[in-house]
Amino acid sequence: MAQRETRGATAFGKPFGTAFPQLADAEVEWEEEAYTLSGGAPQVRQGLRMSVKEGYFQGTIRCGQAGCAGGGFEVERIIQFMVQDALEEREGVLVCGGWIGGPEGEEARPCVNAIRYRVRLTYRRRSGEGDA
Numbered sequence: 704m705a706q707r708e709t710r711g712a713t714a715f716g717k718p719f720g721t722a723f724p725q726l727a728d729a730e731v732e733w734e735e736e737a738y739t740l741s742g743g744a745p746q747v748r749q750g751l752r753m754s755v756k757e758g759y760f761q762g763t764i765r766c767g768q769a770g771c772a773g774g775g776f777e778v779e780r781i782i783q784f785m786v787q788d789a790l791e792e793r794e795g796v797l798v799c800g801g802w803i804g805g806p807e808g809e810e811a812r813p814c815v816n817a818i819r820y821r822v823r824l825t826y827r828r829r830s831g832e833g834d835a
């Protein structure tokens with residue numbers, strides 16, 4: 704079954720505020736490197752972003768590769784690690800773990816699209832906490 708497209712802010716299939724009650728906002732900026740099956744230089748899609756405050760946030764960024772199955776970029780896991788370590792900013796690279804299946808008889812190949820991301824988190828203030 705195809706996943707339903709949802710607008711709004713979600714992570715781990717839940718409303719963002721339920722998944723991460725300690726966060727007031729999460730912003731992600733990224734660019735995607737898309738590889739074509741015929742090889743050659745990757746196409747880079749730049750300037751992509753989403754934020755909880757702006758009302759659009761997906762825990763898993765969809766992979767832009769046509770025909771990619773089971774792929775995507777799980778920024779929700781990055782955020783989970785960041786919250787555990789109380790980090791506010793993190794940059795890195797995620798590689799798609801999906802497969803591109805050919806028509807019958809053709810071998811499925813791993814999708815190698817990748818994103819370079821930058822995540823910025825805003826934590827909710829706890830009362831009694833001073834500024835740094």
Ligand SMILES: [Zn+2]
Nearest residue numbers: 766774799814
């Ligand atoms: Zn993919």
